[in-house]
Amino acid sequence: MPIEGVAIKKLIKHCDDRGFFMELLREDDAIFGRFGQASMSMSYPGVIKAFHYHERQDDIWYFPVGNAQVVLHDKRPDSPTFGETNVYYMGEDNPYLLFIPRGVAHGYRVLGARPATIVYFTNEAYDPGNPDEYRIAYDDPEIGFDWRTKFR
Template sequence: MISDVLLTKLARVKVPGGDVLHAMKCCDPGYMGFGEAYFSLIKQGVVKGWKRHQKMTLNLVVPVGAVRFVMYDDRPLSPTCGQFQQLNLSPDNYGRLTIPPMVWLGFEGLGGSESLVMNLADMMHDPEEVDRLALADIDFNWSGSL
């Protein structure tokens, strides 16, 4: 695991007519406050990335479809500097991925025609605090398997 990245297993409550999928409580690990919640759609086979937030903590949940998340740590003082971490989230592997500021993130749609990613961020989106790189700028083999 990359230093300061958390994976928290979440409850999926079976109920007739459709399950309830928990996302976050204010007492959960990774909760750093509330700024905004938003959804991203990603089509199967599409890769989005690379981006990192300078200040924002991400809390990512995949209630629909399946998504592979890849994180890269280039923080000079981090014990995991230079390392990658990847994992898949879906309703069958249901959890919340907490990514601290300054960790690079890319993600790939795996399941169905579209997957849904929810971010429960600790601050409102600010385009001035986001860094972006092209996929080729970080040496990662996206065609490799998890």
């Protein structure tokens, strides 16, 4: 069952012999709330950046380069999906935006042999004097997620 409040926007590439064009986020998108900040980060193969969550901030994630395994865990006690964990595979091979509501812990692992770049949008600008970021270990037993790749 998908975590309550999480939303996906499939991205559409318009290709021709020059390359492609793709809209990411528009102010009239249902997935969009209030704009706060746009940021970008690159991580090397195999890196795990997990977990953290916010009390005031919503995130929208996009991986334009590389691929990632994204893991969400609902920490909101009043949510019908409290305690649920979801996994999404995102990146250049599967392009979409992922809306992550406040109170949902999130993190990712870079897949494949090359770095991954994440571009993310938030509804608040980062305030170093009052950061809305709460860390949880990637191997937190409450979440209990196994990051290892499973072979069948």
